Amino acid sequence: MGVYVFVEGVRRLFEPVDVQPGGMAAFAAIGLVGNLVGVALLYRARDASLNMRGAFLEVATVARPSTSSTVHEPSPSLGQSSCPLRCPSPDKARQEAQTQAT
Helix, strand or coil, X not given: CHHHHXXXXXXXXXXXXXXXXXXXXXXXXXXXXXXXXXXXXHHCCCCCCHHHHHHHHHHXXXXXXXXXXXXXXXXXXXXXXXXXXXXXXHHXXXXXXXXXXX
């Protein structure tokens, strides 16, 4: 799979193809639904253990940019204030995990 992606990437550098936004939007929507289902399943169990909290934060962190790039116009300037999940920053999550471990 990696070789295929590499070969296609190099080929498309020399012969660009048109992007089909309909297919991209459908794929993004499927990914968004999958991420949100994962967040919903892990939300209640996030306080059960440090492993569950880590799993929840990982899925929520992945869902955050997926949500903003699917629902909003993609923008590199989207920040914490635009996160509908109100995900903690990685530094804050690390500090909370260290506090719980002690």
